[in-house]
Amino acid sequence: MTHEVRPDFKYTASHEWLKIKGKHGVVGITDHAQAELTDIVFVELPQVGKQVKKGEELCVVESVKSVSEIYAPVSGKIVQVNKKLEDTPDTINKSPYDDGWLVELEIAQNSEVTTLLDAEAYKKITK
Amino acid sequence: MVLKSPLYNIHKKLGARFVEFAGFEMPVQFSSIMDEHLTVRKAVGLFDVSHMSNTWITGKDALKLLSLTAVEDAARVPVGKSQYTVILRENGTIIDDTIYMRLPDKIMMIPNAGMAEIVTSWLNTQAKKHHLDAQATNVSKDFVILAVQGPKSRETLQKLMKENLSALQFFGCMYADIAGVRCILSHTGYTGELGYELQITPTSKAEKVFNAIVDAGKEYGIKPIGLGARDTLRLEKCFMLAGNEFAGGRTPLEATLGWTIFWDHEFIGKPALVKQKEAGTFQRMTCLECTDKGIPRHGCEIHKDGKKVGIVTSGTLSPCLNTGIAMGYVDPACREVGTVLEIMVRDKPVKAKVIKPPFVPKDWAQKNS
Numbered sequence: 001m002t003h004e005v006r007p008d009f010k011y012t013a014s015h016e017w018l019k020i021k022g023k024h025g026v027v028g029i030t031d032h033a034q035a036e037l038t039d040i041v042f043v044e045l046p047q048v049g050k051q052v053k054k055g056e057e058l059c060v061v062e063s064v065k066s067v068s069e070i071y072a073p074v075s076g077k078i079v080q081v082n083k084k085l086e087d088t089p090d091t092i093n094k095s096p097y098d099d100g101w102l103v104e105l106e107i108a109q110n111s112e113v114t115t116l117l118d119a120e121a122y123k124k125i126t127k
Numbered sequence: 128m129v130l131k132s133p134l135y136n137i138h139k140k141l142g143a144r145f146v147e148f149a150g151f152e153m154p155v156q157f158s159s160i161m162d163e164h165l166t167v168r169k170a171v172g173l174f175d176v177s178h179m180s181n182t183w184i185t186g187k188d189a190l191k192l193l194s195l196t197a198v199e200d201a202a203r204v205p206v207g208k209s210q211y212t213v214i215l216r217e218n219g220t221i222i223d224d225t226i227y228m229r230l231p232d233k234i235m236m237i238p239n240a241g242m243a244e245i246v247t248s249w250l251n252t253q254a255k256k257h258h259l260d261a262q263a264t265n266v267s268k269d270f271v272i273l274a275v276q277g278p279k280s281r282e283t284l285q286k287l288m289k290e291n292l293s294a295l296q297f298f299g300c301m302y303a304d305i306a307g308v309r310c311i312l313s314h315t316g317y318t319g320e321l322g323y324e325l326q327i328t329p330t331s332k333a334e335k336v337f338n339a340i341v342d343a344g345k346e347y348g349i350k351p352i353g354l355g356a357r358d359t360l361r362l363e364k365c366f367m368l369a370g371n372e373f374a375g376g377r378t379p380l381e382a383t384l385g386w387t388i389f390w391d392h393e394f395i396g397k398p399a400l401v402k403q404k405e406a407g408t409f410q411r412m413t414c415l416e417c418t419d420k421g422i423p424r425h426g427c428e429i430h431k432d433g434k435k436v437g438i439v440t441s442g443t444l445s446p447c448l449n450t451g452i453a454m455g456y457v458d459p460a461c462r463e464v465g466t467v468l469e470i471m472v473r474d475k476p477v478k479a480k481v482i483k484p485p486f487v488p489k490d491w492a493q494k495n496s
Contacts, residue, residue, distance in 0.1 A: 038159045041444045042422050044473070060473065062422050064160040064444050065355050086420065 003031035003126065006097050010073065010113060011122035016058075017097065018073045018116060021104070025113070027058065027073060028101040032126045034093050037063045043089045045081040046103065052076065054112050059102055061092065074112040076105035132177040133271050133330040134337055141351050148354055149241030149370070151178035156353040163356035164446040167318050168492045171277035171344050172352035173337070176317075180243035181270040181326060184227065184234040184250070186261035192254050193227065193234070198379060200392040204229050209300045209313045212387055213379050214246065215396030219403060220376035222249060224369055224384070228300040228313055235311060235326065236263070239369045243267045253395065271333035275340060276322035276360075278492060279347035284312075284323055286343040292323075306339030308332045317357060319364030319485060320492075359443050365414050365454060365484035371425060371440045372412065372454065378403055381456065383412040410437060410456040414484045415468060417451035421477035423470040429455055430469040430476065436461045439470060447487045447495070453479065 015033035042062040052072040092100035143154035193201035197212040227236040238246040250263035300313035316322030423442030437457035469476035
């Protein structure tokens with residue numbers, strides 16, 4: 001089965017996506033990742049205002065049987081979290097790139113963005 | 128070496144994802160754990176549980192050997208009955224929990240996955256030590272085990288056999304031809320629903336039975352079910368999983384399996400249990416339903432007033448209740464029904480209430496259809 005990859009997003013090899021919004025970046029998990037996890041039943045979101053470093057744990061997503069750490073694709077300060085996921089975590093399954101976003105970051109260093117995978121490179125690793 | 132079920136290729140065709148469990152590569156899920164779980168609660172599901180073990184208990188002292196090595200007196204188990212019991216070490220801790228079936232000609236025991244060698248060698252050692260004419264023979268690789276579970280399981284299987292399935296009582300066992308294949312059939316399961324388990328040998332005939340059950344169950348919406356839903360189904364009913372609930376050495380009294388013990392006979396481990404019972408100060412299996420959001424997992428600490436009072440052995444989100452549920456060992460003073468405890472999930476307390484088992488009652492599906 002082929003999963004959607006958004007052409008204008010950036011990706012990590014650990015299946016997070018980053019959408020650039022000016023100085024901010026929105027983070028979520030990819031369609032491939034949600035399909036692998038199936039039935040997402042719980043999301044533990046971080047505190048707004050928290051500083052995270054690239055590669056550090058950003059939040060936790062749980063399916064019935066698994067606990068998955070989601071890593072920050074870039075360093076930055078968390079400015080917003082998707083509170084809706086606390087009541088409807090399966091939004092991530094239904095809409096991984098839109099309504100199922102996880103957090104919005106204020107990007108600390110633009111140079112980190114260029115180290116991420118583009119859509120073509122991400123497609124290759126999930127083949 | 129990782130073993131595969133003889134039905135591996137069928138599972139693959141049905142879209143299974145696999146997981147390694149007790150040395151077997153078995154399906155963990157087909158559609159999704161949620162979907163499979165609710166299919167079993169509301170309709171019928173088909174499980175391949177060939178990772179479980181098969182051991183023949185034979186010889187003229189077979190019943191004596193079982194009485195000696197298990198907490199039930201096998202002399203009380205009539206032909207045609209399956210018996211759930213536990214096998215203990217001298218110190219009273221559980222080696223394995225198991226079901227044995229008293230068939231007309233011999234006895235088949237079903238040790239847990241990966242336990243066949245340990246259990247057969249323990250039984251044979253005890254037979255020799257006590258001069259009993261009895262043998263345990265591990266025949267796990269000769270059998271496929273299927274479980275048909277759910278409110279529509281009886282109707283599904285009845286289509287494939289001549290005998291009246293309604294006449295087989297709960298925990299009854301018999302030989303039966305199912306889809307023309309001789310099976311050992313028992314009215315047992317690990318889901319808390321109406322259900323049956325089939326032992327099939329030779330394994331080459333299992334595919335025919337599997338496919339016939341899929342066809343017979345089609346009108347009820349039968350689905351193949353993986354080990355993921357098997358675990359959530361048993362947890363909602365507070366059934367023990369040996370590898371989780373007995374790890375590290377737990378006695379049947381600690382595991383709240385006291386009801387399985389027939390005290391009026393001698394068995395290995397009995398003196399240790401008598402001593403423990405008299406002392407009465409041990410942790411016991413306790414079922415906790417979360418009132419906060421959060422999902423308890425194996426190994427989470429259980430706290431009361433900031434102090435550790437227990438440990439979670441199994442935890443999950445309950446697909447039926449949509450809340451976190453956990454089983455674990457808790458200090459005797461903290462486990463009265465209704466007591467609120469805290470389960471530490473990633474260092475954060477999640478409030479949970481002690482409940483009287485099970486989490487999901489028998490009539491759940493009728494009330495939630």
